[in-house]
Amino acid sequence: MKKTIYGFLFFSFLCLTSSLQAQDGADRLVGVWEPSHGKAKVKIDKIGEKYYGKIVWLREATDPETGQPKVDKNNPDEKMRSTPLRGYRILKDFQYTDKDEWTEGTIYDPENGNTYSCIIKMTDENTLDIRGFIGVSALGRTDIWKRLKVPSKKK
């Protein structure tokens, strides 16, 4: 009887620690990242159990045609075209797969209003492969994103 109880407690402990480790692994995606083109910075946060990335900085924040902050003028939904690009969630619905990958998400390209299926792979703590595709991942394009490190305050 005692062996059974100890065995159960040990098994429960193993399950708990592996779950916590998996969660820690998933949350490594959280942070501010910069695509290779350098035109924007994207902050990835967790909402519920999924991960979302929104634009927090634009190199060219103002639309030269209007003189106003850039908006989502290429959105296929006309009524949503006034959505500002700064703050726009271009990465949506990513879920961690336990292999340094986040899948089941999409990436939106405001330059053409298209949404693509997307897989994120963390190649190291500060580097992401963002692969957008239509249909199968083999038919897509990969971009390399780098983590922006927040400078620590000087004492």
Add this chain to the structure above:
Amino acid sequence: MTLKYLKIIGISFLSIILLASCSTTETKAVSISFEAVAAGPFFEGGNSLIAESNMNLNELIGDAEIKPESIESIQLEKATITVLQMENFDAFNNASLSLVSGNSPMQSVAILNPIEGSSKTITLTTSDEAELLSFFKEGKFSLITDLDFKSDDYMEQLAVQVDLNLILHY
């Protein structure tokens, strides 16, 4: 021979139109409210306030005569946001609403950009294409209210009331 076939096609076409006109879709208007909150401080730019909901189709319909499985679509007709701890929306550039859940893709449903005037309640432009049925079928979702702050604000907490007018098609 050709005339005979033309008659058959014509009668078939008229029959299809007659059948289609017989199957009409009913609608029901429903209003629901949420309180979205976030802990401060709040920094210049976008900040998200979240309201969690466990409302399912049965609760949303509120009418025993309408079966949940008969609901074909739920669309957003009107969305308003009211600030609860401030006098007006002067502190904000724009506001938007989105829904998220475990099993459905995130849906952006309404936007107001820019926020003009000085009022306690704003009415957002709603998306014609947003489909909300899956969120209520799931019965567990979050309403995200994104407010773009004009400048940093160090209040401890901010809460807003979000009122949605929905149209149920069944």
